[in-house]
Amino acid sequence: MLDLKTLGSALEQLEQERGIPREKIIEAIEQALAAAYKKDFGKKGQIVRAVFDISSGKTEFVQVKIVVDEGAVRMPEDTDEDAEAKEKIVNADVPEGEEISLRRFSPEHDILLEDARRIKRDAVSDDEVIFPLETHDDYGRIAAQTAKQVIIQRIREAEKVSIVGEYGGKVGDIIQGSVQRMERGNIFVDLGKTTGLLAYEDQIPSERYKQGERISAYLYKVEETPRGIDVRLSRAHPKMVEKLFAQEAPEVAAGTVQIKAVAREAGSRAKVAVFSSDEHIDPIGSCVGQRGVRVSTVMSELGGEKIDLIVWSDDAKKFIEDALSPAQVQSVVLDEENHQATVTVSADQQSLAIGRGGQNVRLAAKLTGWKLDIVGLPGEVESEKSKVESGTEEATAEGDVIIEETTKEAVAEEKPTEAPVAETPAVEETDAPVTK
Secondary structure, eight states, X not given: OOXXXXXXXXXXXXXXXXXXOHHHHHHHHHHHHHHHHHHHHOOTTOEEEEEEOTTTOOEEEEEEEEEEOGGGEEOTTOOHHHHHHHHHHHGGGSOTTOOOOOEEOOTTTEEEHHHHHHHOTTOOTTOEEEEEOOOOSOOOHHHHHHHHHHHHHHHHHHHHHHHHHHHHTTTTSEEEEEXXXXXXXXXXXXXXXXXXXXXXXXXXXXXXXXXXXXXXXXEEEXXXXXXXXXXXXXXXXXXXXHHHHHHHOHHHHHTSEEEEEEEEETTTEEEEEEXXXXXXXXXXXXXXXXXXXXXXXXXXXXXXXXXXXXXXXSOHHHHHHHHTTTSOEEEEEEETTTTEEEEEEOHHHHHHHHOGGGHHHXXXXXXXXXXXXXXXXXXXXXXXXXXXXOOSHHHHHTTOOEEOOOOHHHHHHTSOOSSGGGGTTHHHHOSSOOBO
């Protein structure tokens, strides 16, 4: 049996803990009680409403009837000819191409205009006339269960609206939470009013988490699913780098320095293209900070991920050349039709341009959006050609980069020799950001 008085004491708790407006909860209770009353005591077609008194816990039930004109409905005694004649009259003022079919008069749902005016003198069509219903203290087990289920459903719906409204406005921001649990590589983060999902592919591979540990992540999606609200978080998203720089560098937050592009292999290395329209402001210096404090803070937040800061340029040749830093480029030849660039470097710079495992050229391809071919100077050292394809800009953003071949110098990186080229990977191991 449903105890109405206990519901009033729960309203304040639901409002504070769940963030659901009190009015929404009361509305859900009234609709649930009306559904329960109609199930046990109502009739087909009836409109039953409940008025819940929060102070006493008592409920009053009323039946609502809609005022209709006899000429706008089909009465039980009307013949087909009568109904057809009424439809012609009703459709006389309806725009061409539209028609209104008369609905059947229901004594439980409708009240004729002339009858309504005996109760309410100024009644007009579509008005509501309210009749009190007998109050029953005992709704029965089935009715109580129905009311309980509807209340839970309505509260969940209101809670969904509250969560979507709150976290939907935070999409694109970095939010804080604590690790709630870990299942099959996925991490569930307690955000307070809801739980966020940090999927395996959105994590930094080198990081490990413990239950209860504080964590910050980039909120990139909030959507409603049949299972509830899906709040998706990421620590591997390129936008997280951009947001962290906005937190550390006032120039980035104010828009004076713009982050034009980010190419990232989470936990390992990232290349960030920055630009300032004000010639008096150094975009790289703004992001590095005094003694490198700003970029160091960002790197620490990302688990020691190394960051290369590069000045963005609308000159594709210069941008590609800078994106391949710290390698020195001899020349860049563009193939506009295939959106491909052939980059020539000296023999001692070839392995540096490619990077360990092809990482440097792969990130450069993602950053610029161009397919890059790294070739050595003719006649210096005979080597194979290394090609890195970045695909379209959309594919680049997703990290769709393929290394087809690797030069002999790049392979030599993995096996140190006495040759000077073999020492170039040491540049990759430094914690200092590489700037151009």
